[in-house]
Every structure is written in structure tokens, then in C-alpha cells.
Amino acid sequence: MDDKKQIKFILNIAVLALICVFLWWGNDNLSSFYIRILNLSAIFVILGISMNLVLGFTGMFSLGHSGFMCIGAYVASILTMSPASKEIIYFMEPITPILAQIQWPIFPAIIMAGVVAALFGFLVGIPALRLRDDYLAIATLGFAEIIRIIVTNTITITNGALGLKNIPSVKSMWVYWGIAIITIIILKKIVNSSWGYSFKAIRDNEIAAEAMGINLFSHKLLSFSIGAFFAGIAGALMAFLITSVDPTMFRFTFTFQILLIVVLGGMGSLTGSVISAVAITILMEVLRVVEEPINFFGLLQIPGLPGMRMVIFALGLLLVILYYRQGLMGTREFNWDYILNKIDSFRKRGASM
Amino acid sequence: MLGIKKRYITIVALIVAVSMFAVGCGGGAEQGADTDKEQAADVIKIGVYEPLTGTNAAGGQMTVEGIELANKLYPEVLGKKVELFIVDNKSEKQEAANAVERLIGKEKVNVIIGSYGSSLAMAGGPVALDAKVPVIGCSPTNPAVTLDNDFYFRVCFIDPFQGTVMSNYATGQLGAKTAAIIQDVQQDYSVGLSSYFEKAFKATNGDTAIVAKVNYNTGDKDFSAQLTEVKSKNPDVIFAPGNFLECGILVAKARELGINVPILGGDTWEAEEFLNQVTQYKDIYFSTHFTAEEPVTQVSTTFLDEFKNEYPDKEVNAFAALGFDTYILALDAMERAGSADSQAIRDALAETKDFQGATGIITLDINGDATKTAVIKKVADGKFVYETKVDPQ
Numbered sequence: 001m002d003d004k005k006q007i008k009f010i011l012n013i014a015v016l017a018l019i020c021v022f023l024w025w026g027n028d029n030l031s032s033f034y035i036r037i038l039n040l041s042a043i044f045v046i047l048g049i050s051m052n053l054v055l056g057f058t059g060m061f062s063l064g065h066s067g068f069m070c071i072g073a074y075v076a077s078i079l080t081m082s083p084a085s086k087e088i089i090y091f092m093e094p095i096t097p098i099l100a101q102i103q104w105p106i107f108p109a110i111i112m113a114g115v116v117a118a119l120f121g122f123l124v125g126i127p128a129l130r131l132r133d134d135y136l137a138i139a140t141l142g143f144a145e146i147i148r149i150i151v152t153n154t155i156t157i158t159n160g161a162l163g164l165k166n167i168p169s170v171k172s173m174w175v176y177w178g179i180a181i182i183t184i185i186i187l188k189k190i191v192n193s194s195w196g197y198s199f200k201a202i203r204d205n206e207i208a209a210e211a212m213g214i215n216l217f218s219h220k221l222l223s224f225s226i227g228a229f230f231a232g233i234a235g236a237l238m239a240f241l242i243t244s245v246d247p248t249m250f251r252f253t254f255t256f257q258i259l260l261i262v263v264l265g266g267m268g269s270l271t272g273s274v275i276s277a278v279a280i281t282i283l284m285e286v287l288r289v290v291e292e293p294i295n296f297f298g299l300l301q302i303p304g305l306p307g308m309r310m311v312i313f314a315l316g317l318l319l320v321i322l323y324y325r326q327g328l329m330g331t332r333e334f335n336w337d338y339i340l341n342k343i344d345s346f347r348k349r350g351a352s353m
Numbered sequence: 354m355l356g357i358k359k360r361y362i363t364i365v366a367l368i369v370a371v372s373m374f375a376v377g378c379g380g381g382a383e384q385g386a387d388t389d390k391e392q393a394a395d396v397i398k399i400g401v402y403e404p405l406t407g408t409n410a411a412g413g414q415m416t417v418e419g420i421e422l423a424n425k426l427y428p429e430v431l432g433k434k435v436e437l438f439i440v441d442n443k444s445e446k447q448e449a450a451n452a453v454e455r456l457i458g459k460e461k462v463n464v465i466i467g468s469y470g471s472s473l474a475m476a477g478g479p480v481a482l483d484a485k486v487p488v489i490g491c492s493p494t495n496p497a498v499t500l501d502n503d504f505y506f507r508v509c510f511i512d513p514f515q516g517t518v519m520s521n522y523a524t525g526q527l528g529a530k531t532a533a534i535i536q537d538v539q540q541d542y543s544v545g546l547s548s549y550f551e552k553a554f555k556a557t558n559g560d561t562a563i564v565a566k567v568n569y570n571t572g573d574k575d576f577s578a579q580l581t582e583v584k585s586k587n588p589d590v591i592f593a594p595g596n597f598l599e600c601g602i603l604v605a606k607a608r609e610l611g612i613n614v615p616i617l618g619g620d621t622w623e624a625e626e627f628l629n630q631v632t633q634y635k636d637i638y639f640s641t642h643f644t645a646e647e648p649v650t651q652v653s654t655t656f657l658d659e660f661k662n663e664y665p666d667k668e669v670n671a672f673a674a675l676g677f678d679t680y681i682l683a684l685d686a687m688e689r690a691g692s693a694d695s696q697a698i699r700d701a702l703a704e705t706k707d708f709q710g711a712t713g714i715i716t717l718d719i720n721g722d723a724t725k726t727a728v729i730k731k732v733a734d735g736k737f738v739y740e741t742k743v744d745p746q
Contacts, residue, residue, distance in 0.1 A: 033458035040447055088501060092548055152541050161541030162497050165475055242450050244475040247541050249446045306405030306441040
């Protein structure tokens with residue numbers, strides 16, 4: 001047994017080292033296009049697993065993710081923009097004096113974005129989490145729209161319809177993947193803590209969970225706020241990646257994109273969400289090929305059809321829902337034990353033969 | 354300690370695997386692009402990023418039709434063939450940034466055209482600026498798009514100009530002293546245009562000139578409450594920019610309630626759906642980019658004729674005309690620069706003066722925004738009728 005532990009420890013160290021080497025190599029050698037795609041997948045990883053915590057592990061059908069992202073993106077942008085560019089951008093109506101001179105470094109701003117989003121999550125959660133299922137979905141969807149409308153109309157804070165630009169640009173993969181990995185680690189810890197077991201109990205049967213002495217409301221609120229916290233962080237990262245934010249960016253269709261990641265990856269599997277977030281983001285670019293005009297050896301010419309990518313994803317989603325309900329990973333997670341056992345049994349079989 | 358660690362680090366392993374896979378794919382693709390580039394050394398590449406799917410798809414498609422038409426008419430520049438690379442940005446910001454990054458990094462385009470939807474253009478702008486590739490916008494009207502970005506230009510006028518034009522028209526032509534604003538608080542376009550109008554109208558008519566500012570939401574069908582309030586304030590004109598759908602209902606309702614003052618709007622009103630609602634009414638004015646009735650330049654005539662040949666079943670629209678203009682402006686800049694080098698194109702674009710486009714005579718100012726004529730149309734006899742041109746002052 002000790003042997004196995006040691007092997008796993010070495011494996012873990014090796015994996016971490018490999019990631020560091022890859023990030024270090026990638027930052028210098030990959031073209032900015034690939035770095036951008038990888039950074040975007042890191043953001044979708046954070047979004048996917050944080051939504052999975054709420055939806056897959058606690059069983060709350062919440063569609064407010066884009067609203068929390070919106071809050072995070074605006075908080076981070078306003079905190080990090082330089083006073084000079086604020087003066088240029090807010091040309092319709094000047095920014096509130098309190099915010100005009102503020103300029104924070106990137107990391108505190110990202111944390112603050114998460115904290116503010118979590119605070120909103122907490123406040124919205126108090127009334128909304130008394131609802132269940134479809135009603136909760138409608139209430140949270142409404143909340144996300146309200147946020148968007150408030151942002152459009154509070155011109156002295158958010159610059160309204162004009163949006164914000166000249167947000168400091170962050171290109172390093174260390175930041176995006178570093179935060180994504182920390183998020184994975186934290187959520188993995190939460191899911192395997194006694195809190196996590198309570199979440200899963202609530203998901204599986206609320207009445208039974210309550211009978212076991214779990215405080216439904218406080219657990220739901222906790223899960224919801226944690227989800228909002230990480231959505232806020234992802235929103236902040238999105239702002240630093242794109243360097244401009246505006247109210248039309250966080251329409252509810254954005255939430256559905258995250259939902260696609262969660263459902264395809266498997267509700268209740270962090271591993272699944274991570275894989276599907278990365279795969280979908282990369283495939284979205286790779287599949288552009290199907291939208292280009294295709295020429296079969298000069299015999300047959302097919303004009304490019306925009307939207308074919310979406311058709312492929314839609315078909316994939318249909319197939320998953322019809323034949324593979326639990327998604328890519330179901331509720332399983334990746335672990336070394338499984339792989340080591342496989343290798344062991346393979347070896348034993350080899351020896352006995 | 355080890356036990357806990359094991360659980361999470363396992364996931365990390367997968368990320369590495371997937372990233373490796375991604376790099377593998379990426380590497381392959383890059384090689385492919387390189388060979389393509391060698392084959393096509395004597396081709397000039399123009400990248401186009403437009404929303405062809407998603408919420409803004411209609412506008413994006415109209416624009417692309419205009420660009421393709423221009424490409425068909427003028428397929429060559431500097432003795433080389435022009436190749437269009439059209440990519441879809443799904444009406445999403447992160448996709449728009451990816452699309453521009455792709456056009457620059459993979460297709461190695463010389464100049465980029467796009468995008469309908471200011472939000473999308475704002476996402477693509479910084480990427481192009483970093484790579485120093487010039488972009489010409491066809492219809493992003495938000496002033497922030499070109500602000501502080503030396504590589505972004507546009508052939509359309511901007512929202513403040515549109516708001517100012519309508520305000521000047523209301524004061525000058527319609528003799529208005531007071532105005533009411535009815536805005537859709539959910540649409541950034543509507544809120545933005547309203548505030549520009551308000552600013553300009555207050556500047557000419559005093560701070561109390563806006564007698565009412567009322568709100569509604571996208572999807573509303575009943576506007577009696579808002580209109581009753583407006584009616585009680587008795588304004589000389591009403592400014593109500595917004596979606597054609599809601600505005601159609603709103604304008605018709607206003608007339609039913611006996612509000613007979615002129616009602617003004619923005620370029621989104623130029624739609625069949627709007628016209629159907631308000632056919633029997635008059636004194637409805639809006640600003641737009643282009644008119645088919647009164648060709649502004651020689652190029653307008655060419656565009657109109659060719660558009661009718663190419664798309665006989667389609668209505669000529671401003672977005673196609675703007676797309677057409679962006680393309681010919683890009684070619685013109687290359688000819689003036691005498692090269693297809695991105696920096697040279699940018700410098701030539703920055704000096705654009707009195708350029709003859711289908712939508713008017715375009716001069717690019719220091720921000721890269723077009724100073725050009727706006728067209729005002731009105732509803733009369735059940736159709737949109739050209740009313741007047743407003744020149745930039």
C-alpha cells in the first residue's frame with residue numbers, strides 16, 4: 001500500500017512539473033492565436049466546473065451564471081483601468097469621482113471581482129433559493145437579465161451602452177491556467193469535504209438530506225455563492241483576455257454555452273467539465289473547416305455554410321441526451337487508483353499466462 | 354496530506370493530456386497554413402469577420418453580400434487577385450477576438466473588414482492593434498470602437514453624430530423647442546442614441562427642453578402608460594430610437610392616442626416590419642446611412658445597378674452598401690499606398706479624404722471615423738421616402 005502511495009505521489013509531482021514545463025514552453029513558443037484559444041479554454045474550465053458545482057453536485061438548476069460573470073468583468077475592469085484611460089472612455093458622462101482614481105493591480109482585482117460576485121450570489125440566493133427546479137431557473141435567468149439592464153443604465157459607473165475598453169491586457173498562460181488549476185483544486189476539495197457530501201445528498205433527495213440533519217437552505221446558499229464567486233473570477237479573466245466589456249456580452253445565451261459544457265462533460269463530474277470545456281473551445285476553432293467552401297477534387301463544389309459548427313454541436317448534444325444521458329464522464333472522476341489497478345491486473349494476467 | 358493531494362492532482366493530469374493534444378493539432382494546422390501561404394504568395398488577402406450566426410446574423414449577412422458583390426466587381430488590386438477570407442464570429446465577443454486572431458495568425462491577411470455590432474468590433478480591435486493590421490468597420494456605430502486605436506477605421510457615422518443629426522433636424526427643420534424621449538432600457542443602442550440626442554438637444558434648446566424621458570423594455574407590446582405620460586407633457590417632437598418591432602407598435606399606438614407630433618428614430622427603423630405597422634401614418638422620420646432613391650455619388654449608381662443584378666429578390670439595404678464601401682476603400686488605400694503591406698495600408702487609410710463611396714463622400718477624421726452625409730427618410734404613402742441629406746458641420 002505504501003508503495004502505491006509513493007507511486008501516486010511521484011506521478012502527481014511529475015504531472016505538475018509537466019504542466020509547468022508546458023506553460024513555460026507555450027508562453028514563448030506558441031503563436032498568440034493558440035495561446036488565446038488555450039486561455040479561453042481555461043476560462044471555460046472555471047465556468048464549467050463552477051456551474052457544475054451548483055448544477056451537477058447540488059442539483060440546483062440555476063441559469064444566472066452570465067450575470068455573475070458580468071459583475072466580475074465590470075468590477076475587475078473598473079478597478080484596473082488607468083485613470084487616464086477612464087477619462088477618455090467615459091466621455092458621455094464622467095465616471096463617479098470615487099472610482100476615477102482607483103487603479104489596482106491585476107490579482108487583487110480578480111479576487112475582488114469574485115468577492116463582489118459572491119456577495120450578489122448570496123443576496124440573490126436568499127430569495128431565489130426558496131424556489132426549486134424550473135422556477136429557480138426562471139428566477140436566476142431573470143436576475144442575469146436585470147444585471148445586464150442595470151449595467152446598461154448606470155452610465156456614471158459602467159459607462160452604459162458604450163462599454164469599457166483599454167482594460168489592461170493579460171496574455172500569459174500562467175495567469176489563466178494557474179487560476180483554473182487552483183479553482184479545480186479548491187472545488188475538488190469542497191466536493192470531497194463533508195460540505196460536498198451534503199451537496200450531493202441534497203441533489204439526490206432533499207427530504208432524505210433534511211432528515212439526516214442537513215440544513216438545506218444554508219448548504220444551497222453556500223454552493224450558490226461559491227459558484228457565483230468563481231463565475232465572477234472567470235468574468236474578470238474574460239475582461240483581461242478580450243480587453244473590452246459591454247452589456248451585450250453577457251446575454252443569457254452565454255449561460256447556455258456553459259450549460260452545454262456541463263451536460264456534455266457529465267453533471268457531477270469535475271473531470272468531465274474540464275475535458276468538455278477544453279474540447280469544446282478547441283473544436284469550435286478546429287471545426288471552422290466545415291464552414292469553409294469545400295472542393296472535392298474539382299468535381300463537386302460546396303459553398304461555405306456559416307453555422308455548420310453549431311449543427312455539429314447540436315447533433316452531439318442530441319446524441320448525448322438520447323443515448324448517453326450521463327454525459328462524457330457521468331459522475332466519475334479521473335483517478336490514479338483506477339489506472340494503477342488496470343496496469344496491475346494487466347501485469348498479473350501477463351504473469352499467469 | 355498525500356491522500357488529499359492525490360485526488361485533485363489527478364485532474365491536472367488530464368488537462369496536460371488535453372493541452373498536449375491541442376498543441377499537437379495546432380502544430381499540424383500551422384504547417385498547413387505555411388504551405389498555403391507559399392502557394393498564394395501573389396494573392397492579396399482580405400479578412401472579413403462578421404456575425405453570420407447568432408443574434409446579429411441578419412446584419413452580418415447583409416454586409417457580407419455587399420462585400421462579396423464588391424469583390425466580384427473589383428477582383429484585383431495592384432495586379433494581384435484579391436482573396437476574401439470570411440469567418441463567422443457567432444455574434445459573440447470572445448469568438449470575434451478569436452476570429453481576428455485567426456485571420457491574422459493563420460490566414461495572414463493584409464487588411465480586415467468588420468464587424469456589424471459594435472460590441473464585436475470592440476473585441477476584435479485590440480487584437481488587430483497588437484498585430485498592427487488595419488481594420489475597416491462597416492457598421493459599428495459605437496464611438497468607443499475607434500477610440501484610442503490607430504488601426505481601426507470605419508465608413509459609417511457614429512451614434513453621437515446620428516443623435517446630433519436628429520436633434521438638429523428636429524430644431525432646424527421641424528422647429529421643435531421641446532422633445533420627449535422614449536427609450537428601450539434593455540438595448541444599448543437605444544439608451545446610447547437617446548443620450549446623444551438629449552445632449553445635443555439640450556445644448557441648442559436649453560436644459561429644460563427635454564420634457565419627458567420614459568422607458569420601456571424589449572418585448573413590450575403595450576405602451577399606453579408611457580405614451581399617456583408623454584402626451585400630458587405635450588412635446589414638440591418625440592425621439593424614440595429602438596428595435597423596429599417595438600417601435601412599430603409604439604408609433605402606431607401614439608397616433609391612435611392622438612399624439613400627432615413628429616416622431617423621430619434611428620437607422621434600425623429601416624425595416625419592412627416597421628413600415629407595415631405605420632403605413633397609414635405620417636410625420637415619422639429617421640436617420641440612415643444610405644438611400645436608393647437619391648444616389649449620392651457615381652459609385653452609388655454602380656452599386657444600385659449591380660446589386661439588383663446580383664440579388665434580384667433582395668431589397669437594397671444600407672448594410673450591404675456599407676460593406677461594399679469598406680471593400681472598395683480597402684482597395685483604394687492599397688492603390689494609394691502602392692503596396693499591400695499592413696502598415697502602408699494603415700497610413701493610406703488614415704489619409705482618406707473625399708473618398709467616393711456608395712453611401713456618400715467619406716473623409717476619415719483623426720479618430721478614424723467617417724465624416725459623411727447622413728440621410729433622413731420619412732414614412733409617406735406607405736413607404737420610406739427620402740427626405741433630406743444632412744452634411745456634417
